[in-house]
Amino acid sequence: MAEAPLLLTNDPGERDRTDALLLGLVAEGDREAFGRLYDRFSGPLYSAALHILQDAAEAQDIVHDVFITLWEKASSFERTRGSAFSWAVTLVRNRAIDRIRMRRRRAELLAESVPEDLGYGAEGGAPSADDAAVQGDNARLVRAAIAGLPAEQRQALELAFFGGLTQEEIARRLQEPLGTIKARIRRGLLKLREALGPQL
Amino acid sequence: MSGDLREESSALDALGLLAGEELARFRRECHADPALREMSRVLREVTSHLVHWAPPHSPPEALRERLAAHIGTRRVSAGSAARDPSGLWPAA
Numbered sequence: 001m002a003e004a005p006l007l008l009t010n011d012p013g014e015r016d017r018t019d020a021l022l023l024g025l026v027a028e029g030d031r032e033a034f035g036r037l038y039d040r041f042s043g044p045l046y047s048a049a050l051h052i053l054q055d056a057a058e059a060q061d062i063v064h065d066v067f068i069t070l071w072e073k074a075s076s077f078e079r080t081r082g083s084a085f086s087w088a089v090t091l092v093r094n095r096a097i098d099r100i101r102m103r104r105r106r107a108e109l110l111a112e113s114v115p116e117d118l119g120y121g122a123e124g125g126a127p128s129a130d131d132a133a134v135q136g137d138n139a140r141l142v143r144a145a146i147a148g149l150p151a152e153q154r155q156a157l158e159l160a161f162f163g164g165l166t167q168e169e170i171a172r173r174l175q176e177p178l179g180t181i182k183a184r185i186r187r188g189l190l191k192l193r194e195a196l197g198p199q200l
Numbered sequence: 201m202s203g204d205l206r207e208e209s210s211a212l213d214a215l216g217l218l219a220g221e222e223l224a225r226f227r228r229e230c231h232a233d234p235a236l237r238e239m240s241r242v243l244r245e246v247t248s249h250l251v252h253w254a255p256p257h258s259p260p261e262a263l264r265e266r267l268a269a270h271i272g273t274r275r276v277s278a279g280s281a282a283r284d285p286s287g288l289w290p291a292a
Contacts, residue, residue: 031271038267042259044251051254060263067267082241086248093251094216139252146253160215161250167217185215186208193246 015138019084020077027074034071041085042067044139045092052096052162062099066091097164145195153188156181206236214243 019040025033042063049059069091077087146154152174159170171178209226212218218226230237 034271038264042263043256044254046259046263047254047257048251050257056260060259063259064263064266064270068270071271082244083248086245089248089251090244097216138249139256142249142252146250157215157250158253160217161247162254166219167212182208182212185217186204186211189211189214189243189246190207192249193242196246196249 016079016083016085020079023070023074023077023084026071027077034067037070037084038067041088045088048089048162049092049096052093052164053099058099059096062092062095065095093161100164142196145192148195149188149191153184153191156184157188160185206239210236210240210243213240214247 019037022033022037022040026037045066046059046063049062050056053059053062066088070088077084146157149157155174156170159165159173160167163170165173167178167181171181174181209218209222209229213223213226230240
């Protein structure tokens with residue numbers, strides 16, 4: 001693999017450029033770059049998949065499949081459409097949500113399949129020992145930003161992002177009009193954009 | 201489309217909450233409107249950061265090894281990835 005600029009950095013622009021550079025190298029079949037990308041992405045991707053699915057084996061399958069997709073489709077990545085990290089998150093989340101929706105359809109237990117309390121408060125969970133430094137710092141910033149949201153906005157975002165519910169399902173679950181839910185989601189994401197501005 | 205509606209549609213799309221005609225209309229408008237496309241991109245980036253909200257867990261080492269096996273290398277360095285990720289899957 002070519003020598004740096006593969007720096008560990010908390011500068012968001014630099015971080016995204018490094019991710020894109022690594023993905024470019026992956027597209028050329030560079031296994032070391034793939035390993036570095038794995039180290040940067042696997043912790044948050046696995047955590048999200050595990051949180052959505054509540055099943056370690058399924059979460060591992062999904063993260064495995066997504067990294068294979070990154071390996072095989074890296075050349076199709078277009079940085080102008082978003083960051084490499086965003087692409088990877090979208091792949092993991094879509095697959096995890098597809099699985100929980102299949103589970104729900106099979107079991108016809110929609111209401112019971114999303115936990116009442118998703119198990120974390122404004123402060124988030126305990127950090128894992130080997131959370132990569134850059135992702136760890138980024139995670140702390142994100143959790144602080146989320147903690148600053150009003151509870152009803154956090155709740156709507158939580159059910160949408162991790163619960164895999166549709167707009168209508170969120171409205172039914174929270175017993176609020178659909179328009180209220182849409183507004184909470186809009187306001188919540190805009191507040192996060194403001195708080196994370198330098199990260200984007 | 202009003203400013204609020206543009207933001208709302210972008211936010212819902214970023215979370216994968218648009219479907220059917222609503223999604224088709226949003227995509228058409230994004231195609232024709234670079235500012236809306238940019239708002240959509242930024243909110244997708246914001247949304248991707250929500251993964252950090254999940255309680256952090258590290259994937260097991262076995263997952264790294266499955267991947268290494270899949271991409272076809274025989275050499276795998278175990279255990280030191282977080283400290284020194286270089287040389288994990290060197291070219292065979």
